[in-house]
Amino acid sequence: MTQEQYNNSVDLLKKWAHAYYVEDNPVASDDEYDRLYHEVLDYETAHPEHLREDSPTQRVGGVVREEFTKARHIRRMWSMEDVFTKDEVREWLERVEKNVGRCEYFCEPKFDGASMNLLYEEGKLKRAITRGDGVVGEEVTDNVRTIRSVPLSIEYKGLIEIRGEVVIRKDDFEAINRERLEEGETPFANPRNAAAGSLRQLDSSITAKRRLVFYPWGIGENTLSQTKLSEKMDFIYAQGFLKPPYSKECTTLEEIEIFYQFLISKRDEIPMMMDGMVIKVDEIEKQEELGYTVKFPKWMCAYKFPAIEKVTKLLDITLQVGRTGVITPVAEIEPVNIEGAIVSRATLHNFDEIERKDIRIGDYVIIIRSGDVIPKIIKVLEDRRTGEEIPVKRPTYCPTCGSELLDEGALIKCQNLECPDRVVNSIIHFAKKGCMDIDGLGSKIVEQLVKEGKIHDILDLYRLTYEDLADLEGFKEKKINNLLGAIAATKGAPLHRLISAMGIEHIGEVASKALALEFGLDIVDATFDEIVAIDGIGEEMANSLLEFMRVNREKVLKLFEVVQPTVEEKVEAEENPFKGKSVVLTGTMSESRGKIKELLESRGAKVSSSVSKKTDYVIYGEDAGSKLTKAESLGVTTLTEDEMRKML
Numbered sequence: 001m002t003q004e005q006y007n008n009s010v011d012l013l014k015k016w017a018h019a020y021y022v023e024d025n026p027v028a029s030d031d032e033y034d035r036l037y038h039e040v041l042d043y044e045t046a047h048p049e050h051l052r053e054d055s056p057t058q059r060v061g062g063v064v065r066e067e068f069t070k071a072r073h074i075r076r077m078w079s080m081e082d083v084f085t086k087d088e089v090r091e092w093l094e095r096v097e098k099n100v101g102r103c104e105y106f107c108e109p110k111f112d113g114a115s116m117n118l119l120y121e122e123g124k125l126k127r128a129i130t131r132g133d134g135v136v137g138e139e140v141t142d143n144v145r146t147i148r149s150v151p152l153s154i155e156y157k158g159l160i161e162i163r164g165e166v167v168i169r170k171d172d173f174e175a176i177n178r179e180r181l182e183e184g185e186t187p188f189a190n191p192r193n194a195a196a197g198s199l200r201q202l203d204s205s206i207t208a209k210r211r212l213v214f215y216p217w218g219i220g221e222n223t224l225s226q227t228k229l230s231e232k233m234d235f236i237y238a239q240g241f242l243k244p245p246y247s248k249e250c251t252t253l254e255e256i257e258i259f260y261q262f263l264i265s266k267r268d269e270i271p272m273m274m275d276g277m278v279i280k281v282d283e284i285e286k287q288e289e290l291g292y293t294v295k296f297p298k299w300m301c302a303y304k305f306p307a308i309e310k311v312t313k314l315l316d317i318t319l320q321v322g323r324t325g326v327i328t329p330v331a332e333i334e335p336v337n338i339e340g341a342i343v344s345r346a347t348l349h350n351f352d353e354i355e356r357k358d359i360r361i362g363d364y365v366i367i368i369r370s371g372d373v374i375p376k377i378i379k380v381l382e383d384r385r386t387g388e389e390i391p392v393k394r395p396t397y398c399p400t401c402g403s404e405l406l407d408e409g410a411l412i413k414c415q416n417l418e419c420p421d422r423v424v425n426s427i428i429h430f431a432k433k434g435c436m437d438i439d440g441l442g443s444k445i446v447e448q449l450v451k452e453g454k455i456h457d458i459l460d461l462y463r464l465t466y467e468d469l470a471d472l473e474g475f476k477e478k479k480i481n482n483l484l485g486a487i488a489a490t491k492g493a494p495l496h497r498l499i500s501a502m503g504i505e506h507i508g509e510v511a512s513k514a515l516a517l518e519f520g521l522d523i524v525d526a527t528f529d530e531i532v533a534i535d536g537i538g539e540e541m542a543n544s545l546l547e548f549m550r551v552n553r554e555k556v557l558k559l560f561e562v563v564q565p566t567v568e569e570k571v572e573a574e575e576n577p578f579k580g581k582s583v584v585l586t587g588t589m590s591e592s593r594g595k596i597k598e599l600l601e602s603r604g605a606k607v608s609s610s611v612s613k614k615t616d617y618v619i620y621g622e623d624a625g626s627k628l629t630k631a632e633s634l635g636v637t638t639l640t641e642d643e644m645r646k647m648l
Helices: 005-020 032-048 086-100 171-183 191-199 203-206 228-237 253-265 284-290 353-359 420-431 442-449 464-472 478-490 495-502 509-525 529-531 538-562 593-602 626-632 642-646
Strands: 070-072 081-083 103-111 114-121 125-128 137-140 160-168 212-217 249-251 273-283 300-304 308-321 329-339 339-345 364-370 376-380 405-407 411-414 583-588 606-608 617-620 637-640
Touching: 005 032, 070 364, 081 086, 086 253, 086 273, 086 300, 103 212, 103 228, 103 253, 114 171, 114 191, 125 137, 160 171, 160 191, 171 191, 171 538, 191 203, 191 212, 228 284, 249 253, 249 478, 253 273, 273 284, 284 593, 308 420, 308 495, 329 411, 339 364, 339 376, 353 376, 364 606, 420 442, 420 495, 464 478, 509 529, 509 538, 529 538, 583 593, 583 626, 593 606, 617 626, 626 637, 637 642
Parallel strands: 081 300, 583 606, 583 617, 617 637
Antiparallel strands: 070 137, 103 249, 103 273, 114 125, 114 160, 160 212, 273 300, 308 329, 308 364, 329 339, 364 376, 405 411
């Protein structure tokens, strides 16, 4: 075989593989493919200098790693807001169209798998990164190269991130589990777990055997010129990627609902597990105008499929102690299979809920589970009672430390700050992504460290030494150094992350940022009036913060001393006509409203989405609608975009 014949053979193998794996339309027999494949392999062995990166022989795996490395996405990978009913979809659409006017929507199935980000540069697959926390994931390029529906090269030469879901078809999942049982291994609970577990194999040859499939659903970094997401996705499919079996462009709630019901009717027929339908604003410019919350894009949501109901028996109730001391009852039920997941526990929320539903141990109950939602009991089948069922009593002592509990009605709390379960859960919260992000400090390790007496609170993490960990089971030199390094790396973290990591009840990421900006390290001495004066902070949040600081003031000050957090500075805008004013934007302007919003906020304005008597200015562009009309009726000052810019 000459080099030219080799190149032609590689191209032919790629064509045959694409027809088989992507188009589901074989154009060559298995025997033909295998014979040509081995001829190519023989040539590459004899001429390694001619080996092409996109050769099908590079998909078989064989790379073995000791561990996965972290990698950062160019653009953040967001999660999605979930909606469950037609009314919730209506509310979501109204919220969208209130801000950007009538929209076109792009709808497609939501496959249940593992999210993946593929980075292509100069037409070559450079990196494959798991979603992780949306900012940083694990690089699994060697494993993803084994997935036949992921092109190793594409025609487009620009830098582009292609996002999608790695899934396993239902019949392949069953085949994998049969093989695992035959080999004495534990079967996977569901296809999503199988996909995620396959991607995290340190030996890529194992991944290659798992029959994974990649379906693109979005784009991160890109310079594509198309003005609609659906058009961009058509371009992606044209690069050799799988197209979902169904998708639809919709303009009304009724069209969305009809397509949603259609997908439900195809739920058993489609070979991949689906847990809902994704609705996205199709126009890119309107996506940019809508922007993002702390967690979700405002232009995209997941319309989840109806929950699956099953009947089972309540065997017992166990009690869990959370980081704030709240006692949560958990139902232990006869295991039941719901869409491939074996469910043996269900949430009961609180004891008022148990009393309201008259739930008793020994009852037959109906439980529901929808996607990632924790299974819960929705109904007791009272007609099946035999009289042997046992009523559930409200606990009076902590199941972990034995302390007397505080019964507040809906909530029952353990007030012992040194209760082992409270300590464990507070440290788990402190270490998780979005808080201090201590890599390698998962729940099992935290439990082990507390059980062995190595740590008793958050501060003890920063006192750990190599010698403390060396005698623990499962801790070798590399693991110890990695953990100690990850803890040390949190020093100097932004103050808002440290506040959020403390686990103060009702104080989340958004509130933590506002508090850090307003008070800095003086947050320990903030007063009630000062706290509630902050936009978005209510009385319940203020009281929770004050109580936490009253009980933990010395620990917090010590934590500040040890971590030395970076204090964000509150940048005071220079004096201008919009500083401190409430502003509403409406209509089409010379650039996206998102950019104008940033401009005004940088000048100290508060940009709101609705007009009221408290609004100072409504700035309008072309096709301004009801907001402008309402402003005029209320006597609110209205400005054109040009007038606004002249004032600036």
